[in-house]
Amino acid sequence: DGGITQSPKYLFRKEGQNVTLSCEQNLNHDAMYWYRQDPGQGLRLIYYSQIVNDFQKGDIAEGYSVSREKKESFPLTVTSAQKNPTAFYLCASTDSGTGGFGYTFGSGTRLTVV
Amino acid sequence: GNSVTQMEGPVTLSEEAFLTINCTYTATGYPSLFWYVQYPGEGLQLLLKATKADDKGSNKGFEATYRKETTSFHLEKGSVQVSDSAVYFCALIWGTSYGKLTFGQGTILTVHP
Numbered sequence: 001d002g003g004i005t006q007s008p009k010y011l012f013r014k015e016g017q018n019v020t021l022s023c024e025q026n027l028n029h030d031a032m033y034w035y036r037q038d039p040g041q042g043l044r045l046i047y048y049s050q051i052v053n054d055f056q057k058g059d060i061a062e063g064y065s066v067s068r069e070k071k072e073s074f075p076l077t078v079t080s081a082q083k084n085p086t087a088f089y090l091c092a093s094t095d096s097g098t099g100g101f102g103y104t105f106g107s108g109t110r111l112t113v114v
Numbered sequence: 115g116n117s118v119t120q121m122e123g124p125v126t127l128s129e130e131a132f133l134t135i136n137c138t139y140t141a142t143g144y145p146s147l148f149w150y151v152q153y154p155g156e157g158l159q160l161l162l163k164a165t166k167a168d169d170k171g172s173n174k175g176f177e178a179t180y181r182k183e184t185t186s187f188h189l190e191k192g193s194v195q196v197s198d199s200a201v202y203f204c205a206l207i208w209g210t211s212y213g214k215l216t217f218g219q220g221t222i223l224t225v226h227p
Contacts (some may be wrong), residue, residue: 004157029160033214042118042203043158058214090157103215105157 002027006091006106012114013078021076021109023091029104030095032074036060037088037108042085046089049074078111086113118140118204120218127194127225132161135189135221137178137204145208147171147180148215152201161202162190194225 004025013019025032034044047057049068059073066093068074074093080087092105121136139145146165150158162171167182176191187204204218 006157035217040219042120042219043215044217045214048214092158103158103160105159107155107157 002003004091004093004104004106006109008109009107011109011111013111014114016080018077018079019111021091021111023074023076023106025072025074025093025104027091027093027104028071030071031093032068033075033092033094033101034058034066034076035090035092037090046076053101057109085111089112106111116145116206116208116216117220118216118218120202120204120221122200123220124222124224127223129196129225129227130155130193133189133194133198133205133223135202135223137187137189137218139185139187139204139206141185141206141208143208144182145206147178148205148207149176149178149189149206150203150217152203154200154221158203162223164209174227194223196225196227 003065006054007022032047036046037043044060046064047055047058047066049055052068055066056070065077089109092103096101117140120137123189148163149161151161152158162173164171169180169182171178178187178189201220201222203220205215
């Protein structure tokens with residue numbers, strides 16, 4: 001079955017470390033997105049990519065980086081510059097031009113700073 | 115810019131009670147509106163949608179009507195079940211936003227037997 005796979009499900013980071021969250025989709029979707037979820041704040045867009053080798057900053061990109069070398073993969077790196085990285089991270093994908101109707105979300109990665 | 119405001123939660127109901135979760139939006143033009151549901155430990159699933167004024171989205175007993183005059187998209191269900199316990203998000207997409215969803219803050223719903 002097609003879908004989005006996020007790994008790992010739980011991730012622990014020490015202060016000053018970079019960590020990379022994986023997001024893979026086999027839906028042949030063009031666009032991919034990373035959202036951050038905090039209690040009481042909904043989901044906020046970190047980065048998005050419409051096509052391979054191209055991506056744009058979302059509303060809260062500071063302290064994060066991404067790459068889009070393959071259509072099916074959109075990894076997110078949380079760098080040491082992100083001062084408050086503890087959150088739930090959701091990856092999503094959609095066909096470009098569907099107006100959001102074709103959004104598919106992964107099951108998320110919970111990142112905790114220890 | 116675009117924004118979505120949901121009613122404060124959490125909402126706690128008894129089984130078979132009537133549910134309303136309020137959602138209002140601010141957007142230029144005519145956005146498409148969505149309700150997503152998130153069950154514990156999972157990602158988001160699309161619950162229902164509406165693309166133009168007066169459209170009614172419906173799914174699994176939930177309904178929401180796109181009200182342009184009040185810029186609202188309130189979620190309703192006539193009789194909730196314990197299995198409806200989840201977090202509900204109102205969201206919008208507008209124009210050439212390249213598919214970027216703008217979300218409300220989410221409302222936690224707990225239904226007791």
